[in-house]
Amino acid sequence: MSKKLYDIIARVMDIPISEINDNSSPETISSWDSFNSYILLDELEAEFKTEFTIDEVTETKNVSDIKKYLKVHGIILDD
Amino acid sequence: MSVEEKLSYYLTKNKTLENDFEKSIRISILSSFTLNGIEETFKVKCAEKKIKCITYLGSYNQYNQEILNTESKLYQFNPDVTFLILDTRSLLGDLWYFPYSIDVKQRKDFIEKKFEEIKNLIKIFTKKSKSKLVISNFNIPTKSNYGIFETKSDFGLQKMISKLNENLQDFIADLDSTYLFDLNGFVTRYGENNIFDSKQFLFGDIKIALDFIPHLVHDLMGYVIATLGLSKRCIVLDLDNTLWGGVVGEDGFDGIKLGSTPSGNAFVEFQKHLLGLHSRGILIAINSKNNLDDALEVIEKHPNMILKKKHFACMRINWNDKVSNMKEISADLNFGLENFVFIDDDPINREFMKSRLPQVLTVELPKDPSKYAKVLEEMNDFNVLKITDEDTKRGLMYSQQKERKELEKSSSNLQDFLKNMELKVIIKKADSFTIPRISQLILKTNQFNLTTKRYQLEDIQRFSQDDNMIIGCAQVEDKFGDNGITGVFIVQKNSTKEWVLDTFLLSCRVMGREVEKSLLGYIVKKAKEHGIEKIKAKFIPTQKNKPVEDFLPQCGFKKDNDDWTISLNETFHIPDFIKIEEE
Numbered sequence: 001m002s003k004k005l006y007d008i009i010a011r012v013m014d015i016p017i018s019e020i021n022d023n024s025s026p027e028t029i030s031s032w033d034s035f036n037s038y039i040l041l042d043e044l045e046a047e048f049k050t051e052f053t054i055d056e057v058t059e060t061k062n063v064s065d066i067k068k069y070l071k072v073h074g075i076i077l078d079d
Numbered sequence: 080m081s082v083e084e085k086l087s088y089y090l091t092k093n094k095t096l097e098n099d100f101e102k103s104i105r106i107s108i109l110s111s112f113t114l115n116g117i118e119e120t121f122k123v124k125c126a127e128k129k130i131k132c133i134t135y136l137g138s139y140n141q142y143n144q145e146i147l148n149t150e151s152k153l154y155q156f157n158p159d160v161t162f163l164i165l166d167t168r169s170l171l172g173d174l175w176y177f178p179y180s181i182d183v184k185q186r187k188d189f190i191e192k193k194f195e196e197i198k199n200l201i202k203i204f205t206k207k208s209k210s211k212l213v214i215s216n217f218n219i220p221t222k223s224n225y226g227i228f229e230t231k232s233d234f235g236l237q238k239m240i241s242k243l244n245e246n247l248q249d250f251i252a253d254l255d256s257t258y259l260f261d262l263n264g265f266v267t268r269y270g271e272n273n274i275f276d277s278k279q280f281l282f283g284d285i286k287i288a289l290d291f292i293p294h295l296v297h298d299l300m301g302y303v304i305a306t307l308g309l310s311k312r313c314i315v316l317d318l319d320n321t322l323w324g325g326v327v328g329e330d331g332f333d334g335i336k337l338g339s340t341p342s343g344n345a346f347v348e349f350q351k352h353l354l355g356l357h358s359r360g361i362l363i364a365i366n367s368k369n370n371l372d373d374a375l376e377v378i379e380k381h382p383n384m385i386l387k388k389k390h391f392a393c394m395r396i397n398w399n400d401k402v403s404n405m406k407e408i409s410a411d412l413n414f415g416l417e418n419f420v421f422i423d424d425d426p427i428n429r430e431f432m433k434s435r436l437p438q439v440l441t442v443e444l445p446k447d448p449s450k451y452a453k454v455l456e457e458m459n460d461f462n463v464l465k466i467t468d469e470d471t472k473r474g475l476m477y478s479q480q481k482e483r484k485e486l487e488k489s490s491s492n493l494q495d496f497l498k499n500m501e502l503k504v505i506i507k508k509a510d511s512f513t514i515p516r517i518s519q520l521i522l523k524t525n526q527f528n529l530t531t532k533r534y535q536l537e538d539i540q541r542f543s544q545d546d547n548m549i550i551g552c553a554q555v556e557d558k559f560g561d562n563g564i565t566g567v568f569i570v571q572k573n574s575t576k577e578w579v580l581d582t583f584l585l586s587c588r589v590m591g592r593e594v595e596k597s598l599l600g601y602i603v604k605k606a607k608e609h610g611i612e613k614i615k616a617k618f619i620p621t622q623k624n625k626p627v628e629d630f631l632p633q634c635g636f637k638k639d640n641d642d643w644t645i646s647l648n649e650t651f652h653i654p655d656f657i658k659i660e661e662e
Contacts (some may be wrong), residue, residue: 011091035115038279042289043087054278 002077005066008047012040025062048075083297086116086289093119096126102307103131107158107210109142111169112286120296121303128309139284140169146204158210160306162299163200164262166286167217167240178236179224190239194246201250201257209537211464213302214251215262216244221271256537258302258464265298301462308522308533309417311361311440311460313392314353315408317401317423318367318374322346322386324448327373337383345448350385352452357390360470361461362412362477364393366404366421371396392477401428402435412477413587415525415623420460424448464536465515469563476588479560486559497592501558502657504566504597509543509550516564517552520586524567525623527585527595529616529630534582547572548581549605553598555589565589566598573615578606580616590626593654599634600653601661607647616643 003017009024010017013031026032032040044066045051050073052060060066067077104125108117118134125132135156137145142163145153153161168175170193178186197214204212219240223229229237244263251259266274269291276288287295304310319326323346324336336343357363363386367374374396378388393411395404401423409416416438423429424444433441440460444451463470483500490496507513518536525531534542542548553566566589569582580602585595606614616631635651636643645651653659 012087014091014094034283038283038285038289039087039090039116041278042085046085054281057278057282 002067004047005044005063005070005077008043009040009063012036012043020063022064022067023062044070048073050075083293086120086292089120089123089293090116092123096122099129100126100131101129102309103133104160104303104307105133105135105156105158106303107135107137107153107156107161108164109137109145109153109161110164111140111142112164112166113139113284114164114287114292115283115285116289116292117296120293121299124293124296124300125303128304130303130307130309132303143200146200149207154207158208160302161204161208161210161212162260162302163212163214164260165197165215165217166262167220168286170217170243171239175220177224178239179232183234186234186239190243190246194243194250197247198250201254205254205256209535210256211302211306211535212257213260213299214247214257215260216247218263218266218271219244255540256535260299260302265295269294297457297459301459302464304460305462305464306535309460310463311420312414312418313362313364313408313412314356314420314422315364315366315405315439316353317425317428318365318369318377318396320424320448321422321444321451322350323377323381323384327377328370332373332376332381335377335381337377337381339383342448343383345451347383347385349448349451349455352455354385354390356455356461357386357474358471359466360473362392362473363390364408364412365391365396366401366408366423367396368398368401369396389478390474392474392480401432405432405436405439413526413590420458463519465519467516467519469516469519472561472563476560476562480588482559483557497654498656499558500592500656502592502594503556503660504594504601504657505554505556505660505662506598506601507552507554507564507662509539509552513552513564514539514543517550517567520552520564520567520584521582524584524586525621526587526626527590527630528621528624529583529627530581530619531621531624532582542569549578553594555592555594562586562589566594568598568602570602575610576612578602578611578614580614583616593657595630596634597653597657597659600651601659603645603647603651611647613644613646615639616645617641618643 006017006020009020013029013036015029015031019029026037041052041057048070052069056069060069070077106121108114114136118136121134122132135153135158137153145151171178174189181189201212201214217240219237223236225232225235229235248259251257274287274291276285279285279288316322324342325334327335337346338344339347353363378384393408395408397404405416405419405421409419416436419439421432421439421441422444429441432439442454444454486499487496490499509517514536518534518539521534521539539550542550549570549572551568552564554564555562555566565586567582567584568580571579571581573579583599603614616636618628618631620628631643634645635649636645
């Protein structure tokens, strides 16, 4: 499932999967601007069939946070 | 067709567009809210139609400054089409939340003031730019502090917006290069609860949810298609399981589904939609593998057939392959394959058509006939910027065309046929009645077109005011009826001795009847009256204008470097069987 998440991030940010890790964030990925974060949010919600709250979105600073909130929504990422 | 991709599809696709374009357009987008992603979507949707699209997206909520400042990037960009998309929240500000904080009179004044502001923007923009302007109307709010009483309140929130919309529509109806996009209709169609995503709004002032941007662009593409003259002219239909349910050859006249109960009513519904398009000028034709007699019996005698024989501009009902039939229909109706839409329930036929004739727009028809009508409704390929008299009469004109063809077959030679036609060419000036049609012909005509110069409606209006230009058109009548305005010429007066034929074209509808010689003869006569010594013309070859290739030498023009010229000392022969009148 982690792969699924990384695939989405790679596609939206237009970067290779190898460049993504738990610490990836708008600070480390130049294409991660505010517009792409809306797209990412939209894609994640569609792919994992869930909806994040406005607070969850504001508190998400990096990939590790995304994983944390996916888990809160009962989405288990392997590996 | 009815299935739209998510915005992310367009963002990704835009990175890998092929450089295979036939036309190009410059689009600018101004808005009162965030419309990120709209540029990428336009580029991809244009590329699908082989249009190179260059875009300019105005800065966030800067539309006023962009329009008012002559030096703005908007004007420097020099757009062909400009979309100004405004939203009700931005328009109302805090009144969106508290509309009843001011009284009725103040609400009326507020709307009047906003209307004046927008009118002013339109006036300034159209004065400064040659671009077409498409401005959206306002989404009528469905929420109200008054709840169920809203609809009884005096000039309430909903009434304020609907009044503004009405004023805008009336104002724009009389403007030539400004169009009103029904954003309120768009929101109604997809639903306010879907279009407005509160999270996206609060994070990024996004007022049309990201995944509805592609739907919005789909609608706006109608203006692009119309501006570039790419609208489709003819729908070619299969019969079995397309115009009726079942297979007439197997199920028989009484066994096919076509009537007032499901699923026969789905086909009646579809036929009614087709007839609606036909009555505004879209031709319909048949391309079907069937026994001619079986099919004709249904078309002529079935009580529930909405489309009658007279509605079909052309019929190919036989056992030939559909691609050959399509080519014949194109030749028969005398316009190129790119003007056709092909509708067939059989995916194999569709694949065959798509692979052999990619110019034809093959529609993905859903399996379920109850969805057929919806497919037509959602197509943006029939859009035109003006619907002229010629358009609404077109269906009738094509059934007269069938009678002409029969006379041609029964005549022993072409001269006899032409003499029997009782042809009449009426020359008309460019005025408010003829200019829309002149512009339409200039944008559309490919075959009998000497220079294929494309001018927009606004250009024609300018030319018609210019003393150095003569612009006229020809209405062609014959004993079967009126062909409408089917010829256009533009003459540039180069000097007191020389005229230049800038544009000379004839609709395919009247080709092959020597009308072109009468029309040119008229120009020659006028030139002589003005003491002109020679007329210069150009033939600019394109992939499609072969029919006009030999026209100039045939009329006595001599090659003169890149141009063709004719000296007016010589006699110009015009066909004696065509009467010319001047209006």
